[in-house]
Amino acid sequence: MTTALLTVTYEAGASTARSPAVVVSKMTGPDSVSSTATRWKVKATDLGVMWDNGAGEILAAFGDTFGDTWAPPGANGNDWRSQVLLRSRDRSLSDGMSFDSAATDTPGHAKELIPSRKIDGDEITVIPTAGVSVGSRQYLAYMSVRHWGPPGQWDTNYAGIAYSDDNGQNWTTAGTPRWDNPTGGDHFQMAAMARRDGFVYLYGTPNGRNGAAYLARVPEDQILVKSSYRYWTGSAWQQGQDTLAVPIVQAPVAELSVQFNAYTDRWLMTYLMGEDLVLRSAAAPTGPWSAPRVVASFADYPGLYGGFMHPWSSGPDLYLALSEWTPYNVYLIRIQLDRNAAIVNPNLVTDPSFERDQGAWTCTGNCGVDNATWSFTADHNGFVRYNRGWHDLHQSVAVSPNTDYVLTGFLRTSANNDNGFFGVRNPGGAPIREVNFRAIGSWTRFTVAFNSGNRSSVQVFAGIWTDNGDMWLQADDIAIVRAAP
DSSP states (O other): OOEEEEOOOOOTTOOOOOOOOEEEEEOSSTTOTTOHHHHSSOOBOOEEEEEEOSSSOEEEEEOSBBOTTOOSSSSOSSSOBSOEEEEEOOOOGGGOOOOOEEOEEETTEEOOSSOOOOBTTTBOEEEEEEEEEETTEEEEEEEEEEEEOSTTOEEEEEEEEEEESSTTSSOBOTTOOEEEOSSSOOTTSEEEEEEETTEEEEEEEOSSSSEEEEEEEEEGGGTTOGGGOEEEOSSSEEESOGGGOOOSEEEEEEEEEEEEETTTTEEEEEEEETTEEEEEEESSTTOOOOOOEEEEOTTTSTTEEEEEEOTTOOTTEEEEEEEETTTTEEEEEEEEEOTTSOEESOOOOSSTTSOSOSOOEEEESSEEEEOTTTOSSSSOEEEEEESSSEEEEEEEEEOOTTOEEEEEEEEEEOTTOOOEEEEEESTTSOEEEEEEEOOOOSOEEEEEEEEOTTOSEEEEEEEEEOTTSSEEEEEEEEEEEEOOO
16 A cells, blocks of 8 residues: 655646635536536536526526537537526525526527627627516626637627516517627626615626626616616716716626625625635625635636526525536535625635645545546546555545534546445544445535544545456545534
8 A cells, every 4th residue: 555645737827725615516517417418408508697586496597508519628519509598496505506497499408598690700699697587577688799809808799688578488689778888898798786675786897807897776677778777986876878887896807796695684796806706795785895705716626717696595605606617517616604794614625626736635556636528627636546455535634623524525436336435534544434335427426424523633535445457436526614503
């Protein structure tokens, strides 16, 4: 039996902040909770802006979507739809988010909601950015993209608001408000929408990921009347051009999500700040906003973007839809907040997704890191493989004594695996609590509850006995957090 350090490299210049978030499930694509690739031909997509439709469902609008021929990395493949919409009644998010139906054009095929020309330099696509409901009417903010530039840069023709009176099946854009962008830099090309106290608040950013955030509001029964919008000038709501609006959050702000959170009694804002997904809060929709706190770091999830809050997050649990470029799909992640909207109970595992070069993971026997072809999220995952003996990857994690914890992780194995284990043990010693498994055909989330006893450190491990031929185990997105009271 041998022990060696497991190391990988990650992109130079990437953020090194820790990620408190825990990956809960895959929302779209292969290995997703709802098997969207086979049920609605949503094999690859991004974003996932979510809102409550007012009738017991969450509507989730996704961006550029592809079918059967898609392969990582990024956006590519056949059956290109600029947006699709899935619906969910799932209120139990701790085990993932499931979808019940989709807006379809034929059975089993999610439709494109708003047509786009798909001509570069004219209109390459139309991307959803936010949604809200008032009564039985659904509203969808979107941007008409003229050209995709270098990463984080793109040109838009305009932003608009569409509406649907049949729960997202059909959408109307004619005669609805638009914010034109002929020379670039308009304040409201991407949006977040939040409804409260008779108003819909429209948070906006310019095209691309390098602008500031601005704010307007409109009476909820006048969303389609552009002259009814009032822009926040820093001291008052002013009618007129959106150039009246002043920044409420300084650049860089991208892919905003904003909602009022009843548990904290504060407004929450998540967005992409540089390379990281961050959270801020405020007592009022206008701010002032707290300092940004990292939710998910680029170092743990290379190519992350989006980060849209689930409207039914309740209590201390805040769930978000996170996009990742290489797998070009959307994941449900979770953080926990205290009453002041501070992030608490973070993931205690270092390098949970095997993306950093830190030496946090150690091998017993033969193990390593796989490339993006195999990962559950992002670009890498850990593995063990051999044809004889015990092989595992493991990490020592500091814990508080006499405390209940929950270990989670995503695993899969070769078809001939007959004796695998995932759990926590005394460092270098006997298991404290573990699960035993045989063959795992697709990425599967495992959960192990344990109490730390008198220990201040435990060792998380995933391994297999390989005495019956060449076998392998893959692991990704491992987390340890305190159990709920």
